[in-house]
Amino acid sequence: MEDVRITFIGGGNMGRALIGGLIADGMRAESIHVADPSEDQRRSLAEDLGVTVHDDNVEATRLADVLVVAVKPQVMDDVLASVADAIDGHTLVISVAAGMPLARICKGLGGHDRVVRAMPNTPALYQAGMTGLAAAGGVSETDRERATQVLEAAGEVAWVDDEALMDVVTAVSGSGPAYFFSLVEQLTAAGTRAGLPEVTAARLARQTAYGAGTMLAKSDVDAGELRKRVTSPGGTTAAALESLASNEFERIVDEAVQAAVKRGRELGEG
Numbered sequence: 001m002e003d004v005r006i007t008f009i010g011g012g013n014m015g016r017a018l019i020g021g022l023i024a025d026g027m028r029a030e031s032i033h034v035a036d037p038s039e040d041q042r043r044s045l046a047e048d049l050g051v052t053v054h055d056d057n058v059e060a061t062r063l064a065d066v067l068v069v070a071v072k073p074q075v076m077d078d079v080l081a082s083v084a085d086a087i088d089g090h091t092l093v094i095s096v097a098a099g100m101p102l103a104r105i106c107k108g109l110g111g112h113d114r115v116v117r118a119m120p121n122t123p124a125l126y127q128a129g130m131t132g133l134a135a136a137g138g139v140s141e142t143d144r145e146r147a148t149q150v151l152e153a154a155g156e157v158a159w160v161d162d163e164a165l166m167d168v169v170t171a172v173s174g175s176g177p178a179y180f181f182s183l184v185e186q187l188t189a190a191g192t193r194a195g196l197p198e199v200t201a202a203r204l205a206r207q208t209a210y211g212a213g214t215m216l217a218k219s220d221v222d223a224g225e226l227r228k229r230v231t232s233p234g235g236t237t238a239a240a241l242e243s244l245a246s247n248e249f250e251r252i253v254d255e256a257v258q259a260a261v262k263r264g265r266e267l268g269e270g
């Protein structure tokens, strides 16, 4: 991808994770341009990642074949308005803003419709990301391949035909890492309350999440089968899973996903 000029508008948590993935994939750090108004952010982007930083969105946008917009949904409209004139017909714009509909992004860019709406997640930093993608009307087959290439540097990608489902993608995989981190926190707290030293409980929970994630990544059977293989009939796992079920684990997860979908829609409506 050395021939593709990539600019990021916004170098915060998600921008950095994607940049980390691109660098790990072999892209030269200095060839990645990042515009961010925060001086601290620019300094650490340059020092930690070695990318080329800018304080001017317009200047950085002019350099781009692919423009990744990675700012908060709340500032998207202002940012799009500021870069609209600096985009030319060939620029492929990739927005990662939660909830922000393609129509609103294209309108914000003065009708430019070579736009892909992406929902990545932070494991992108270690090339273990999952990104959902949806395309606006002006996106060509070559643009799709390019967007796939950029996001595949950070992990796996899945295109969705119905853009409305991007809010569900956000709720499952965009926000998803936080649910697993929360489970590790809760497991640590429960292990500590049950008598383990906190440091030991934290180590057990963290390494177990890593082990389970590794099995999911490497095994050719699904999560349900992996769960069954841990669950001896009448054993300890069965007792724990029955407790989760009786406390309506399914409903709890369902409501959490619905809450994230609803919030995504609200963000999109501004």
Ligand SMILES: NC(=O)C1=CN([C@@H]2O[C@H](COP(=O)(O)OP(=O)(O)OC[C@H]3O[C@@H](n4cnc5c(N)ncnc54)[C@H](O)[C@@H]3O)[C@@H](O)[C@H]2O)C=CC1
Pocket: 009, 010, 011, 012, 013, 014, 015, 035, 036, 037, 038, 041, 057, 070, 071, 072, 073, 075, 079, 096, 097, 098, 119, 120, 121, 122, 174, 175
């Ligand atoms: N953090 C996550 O796990 C994920 C975040 N996203 C999306 O990524 C976007 C960014 O989120 P985070 O990186 O978490 O936020 P963040 O707050 O860590 O980063 C946003 C960055 O944008 C910069 N910024 C603010 N105003 C700007 C402007 N006018 N021009 C250029 N840069 C500007 C900030 O200085 C900051 O460095 C959001 O739209 C979010 O919905 C999507 C998937 C996952």
Ligand SMILES: O=C(O)[C@@H]1CCC=N1
Pocket: 098, 170, 174, 175
């Ligand atoms: O919490 C958020 O709104 C963003 C989008 C998905 C993950 N973080």
